[in-house]
Amino acid sequence: MIGNNISEFPRxxxxxxxxxxxxxxxxxxxxxxxxxxxxxxxxFIETDYALHIDEPVVLSHPLAGAIRAQVVRVGRDGAALRFLAGEDAATFALASLCAGMTSAADYTLNA
Known part of the structure; x- marks a missing residue:
């Protein structure tokens, strides 16, 4: 079962x-x-830097590129960012997700 395989994956x-x-x-x-x-x-990003609601920011990912965003919520451990809806936002999100999955898979295969 897939669920069992996922729960056995080392944290x-x-x-x-x-x-x-x-x-x-x-x-x-x-x-x-x-x-x-x-x-x-x-x-949602984790950061120690103090951000402010409505503050414009640019989020840069080493493999996915960069995207403009606006801070919409601030918490103790980070902030929620909103992207301008569109193809660029979808491409950035997919590229960053794929980069995370690829690097985790590469690490597992090489461990």
Whole structure:
């Protein structure tokens, strides 16, 4: 069963996904960020940098490129970003998801 295979997958592999790490350009500075969730509508990023609601940012992924976004929610551990709906947002989301899956699979095969 697929569900059993997933639950047996070691947690350490999920934490090593290089496709998850990004750079966020906000208020003239570049800061580290990690993707927690992403879709064509937006993303939730983990960062220690203080962001503000309605702040314009650029999220850069090492393999997926960059996309403009707006901060729509701020939490203790990060912020929710909204992308302008369209083909660029869908392409960015799919590319970052694929990069995360590919790097996790590569790590598993080479471990």
């Amino acid at each position: 350490r592999h999920a934490a090593i996904r290089s496709g998850r790490f990004c750079t966020l350009h906000a208020a003239g500075v570049d800061v580290s960020a990690a993707l927690r969730d992403i879709s064509a509508a937006g993303a």
